[in-house]
Amino acid sequence: MMPDYMEELYSLRGLVAVVTGGSSGIGQAIATALGRAGASVVLVARTGRALDEAVAGLRQLGCRADRVAADLGDRAALQRAAELATRPFGEPDVLVNAAGVNLRPPLEALSAEDWDRTMAVNLDAPFLLGQAYGPRMAGRGFGRIINLASQQAVRAVDEPGQQLSGVHADGSAAFAAASPVDARTAMPRAPITFSASSLAGAR
Numbered sequence: 001m002m003p004d005y006m007e008e009l010y011s012l013r014g015l016v017a018v019v020t021g022g023s024s025g026i027g028q029a030i031a032t033a034l035g036r037a038g039a040s041v042v043l044v045a046r047t048g049r050a051l052d053e054a055v056a057g058l059r060q061l062g063c064r065a066d067r068v069a070a071d072l073g074d075r076a077a078l079q080r081a082a083e084l085a086t087r088p089f090g091e092p093d094v095l096v097n098a099a100g101v102n103l104r105p106p107l108e109a110l111s112a113e114d115w116d117r118t119m120a121v122n123l124d125a126p127f128l129l130g131q132a133y134g135p136r137m138a139g140r141g142f143g144r145i146i147n148l149a150s151q152q153a154v155r156a157v158d159e160p161g162q163q164l165s166g167v168h169a170d171g172s173a174a175f176a177a178a179s180p181v182d183a184r185t186a187m188p189r190a191p192i193t194f195s196a197s198s199l200a201g202a203r
């Protein structure tokens with residue numbers, strides 16, 4: 001059992017976290033870490049079955065967890081999801097933007113639809129969710145917004161046997177890079193942290 005002092009330093013008990021992409025990969029790992037540290041966690045992704053499995057896994061570990069199924073590339077669905085995600089445990093203190101798409105056709109094969117989808121999920125959604133929750137975090141005097149990005153936001157992928165895919169456009173890094181400025185201008189007195197985790201070299 002954690003000594004009181006350590007609990008005071010590191011426990012997330014009483015905090016609520018919304019984790020997009022929390023049904024898979026990095027988002028799921030982050031949701032598990034937050035849940036095991038005591039936070040109540042709401043997962044957001046599209047596929048209901050994967051969400052149910054992820055929530056069941058968290059509950060088996062003793063975590064408080066729930067889920068919202070939504071396509072974050074659809075603005076109306078995102079706004080509904082932002083509201084629905086507050087219902088199980090209340091307003092989030094932590095937002096993790098881990099949902100993302102990673103389409104890597106070569107430049108000449110990349111369609112406008114691929115581009116638009118990448119921008120909608122990887123760039124617009126973190127902005128819109130940050131806008132939905134961030135000001136209220138500021139109003140309460142505490143909040144954390146964590147945006148995942150990729151090294152592909154700043155460099156092309158050159159994989160053996162494949163053509164150079166120069167335009168995998170992971171917009172999260174652009175948003176994350178802009179966010180410290182946004183945080184200062186939009187919420188000058190609030191201890192809100194925007195951070196970019198650019199997982200360089202992971203692929």
Ligand SMILES: NC(=O)c1ccc[n+]([C@@H]2O[C@H](COP(=O)([O-])OP(=O)(O)OC[C@H]3O[C@@H](n4cnc5c(N)ncnc54)[C@H](OP(=O)(O)O)[C@@H]3O)[C@@H](O)[C@H]2O)c1
Nearest residue numbers: 021023024025026045046047071072073099100150199202
């Ligand atoms: N894995 C790596 O090595 C790596 C390296 C650098 C950066 N990244 C970035 O980190 C993020 C997560 O990567 P990952 O490897 O963990 O990916 P992943 O395992 O494919 O998980 C992606 C998650 O996002 C959800 N998602 C995708 N599109 C969505 C949409 N339109 N609306 C709502 N949820 C959506 C997926 O669920 P549904 O499909 O059910 O919606 C899933 O939960 C991505 O932004 C990725 O580009 C990953």
